[in-house]
Amino acid sequence: MARRITVYDLHSRKGQQKWLQLHVDSAAEAAAAVEAGIVILSCEPDHNFEAIRAAVPHAFLSAGMPHGAVSTPDEAVRLGFELLRRGADSVYCSHSPRFIEAMAAEAIPVTGHVGLVPNRATWTNYRAIGKTADEALRVLRAVKDLENAGAACVEVEVVPVPLADLITRRTPLITMGMGCGSACDTQYLFSSDVLGTHAGHYPRHAKKYADFLALEAGLQAQRVAAFRAFAADVEGGTYPEPHHQVGMDPAELDRLETLAQSI
Template identity: 70%
Template sequence: MTERPRVHDLLRQKGSRKWLQLHVDNGEEAAAAVEAGIVILSCEADVTLDMVRAAAPSAFVSTGMAHGSVASPDEAVREGFSLLRRGADSIYCSHSPRFIEAMAREAIPVTGHVGLVPNKAAWTGYRAVGRTPEEAARVLREVKDLENAGAATIEVEVVPVRLAAHITATTPMLTMGMGCGTACDTQYLFSCDVLGTHTGHYPRHAKRYDDFVALMAEVQTRRVMAFRAWADDVASGTYPEVTHQVDMSDDAFERALDLTRSF
């Protein structure tokens, strides 16, 4: 098994390598991603983390600290250490820089987030962020704040390509790019978008490579067909057959009855 990369390994190759990164929802997806050559994964911090870590021991796993799950920097440190013990290599945190700084001071690798941050979309809407000079300047300020707080990596989501390229070239943090063209250090997508697992909205930057909605509909149809065929066999008497059951000899059966006569 290849030894999994750590933050140091990723940062050491910044500027010389582009990484693939995938957000996965279960262990099966994690194992498939690694088999496909993807070694940077992200996942939720619920039971998904344990499944992903078990299924992909050689992957770098960034796990999300749910927004609002901690209410103080001290709580963030405690939760960060807990997630590291469970197998995370980095902690995604969309809280303010003071939470990130507290974890970074304790050598917990942290991933910050700028641009379209879904947990903060009440203030921006679900749209590209950084198109105007003023908004681009705010994004750059946020990047610097996260950098000064000690974040090791930063997700850059749906910002103009030119801005993402500038961020990548001027920060020592590893940039994880989603919807930023080829500007960032990683090319990042969600497995649900790649696999086509839902019928809802697909973001502009996503590309579907399969149609799991249709696939799972076919699986469900075949489930019903199999269950119905079994029910029909039971009703007609064609199941169970002799090969589906066990029996005992006449002598063994009579002996068993003899042994019960004293009951």
């Protein structure tokens, strides 16, 4: 698009368009995502945030509010406004609906979270949520609570596909689906999983399309080799060579020697 995507754009196309979405960690990843046609992004509000925003001026960018960063709704409003000032288009918030309601009352677009919510996983463990009718009903109620609080979007993580489909059909919120098949309004993955940047656990819903870990290992080996060659050159006297240095006219050097005697 020739302008930045807004909440209005997303809501206007609900049920008509499936969006791709990535959580990115750097400006380079964000720019690559947009070049690939992925214009719904999320990221952490860390030191990379401004660079990410500058790299993708027209993308819809959600900034995560760290869980526990605020302890009152008023603090959530202040931090929400700060994230908007820095360039966020929405604020991801895994706090309770009362925090979301306070931000929404000030027209701060908020993305809530249902299903497997990592910040609350001590209550559920890391597993699919909503496989029984009773548990699925609790997820539906959580979506309704977010709806009533005024949220703009909801991340739906690792719930059965039929439940994700029911949520998406029944809520006006934009559903951002991770591990929910293709039922939600967006298909959402983390760039670290797509790029294969880590050696840890890859969730069942992730698909690795590249092996950046192996590439980085190769680059690290080249770094070590280059540094060793540099050290060997210095030790052997082959670096620096004359063309790496700045000389001085002998007459000027003689004059300097004379002038230096007065110091």
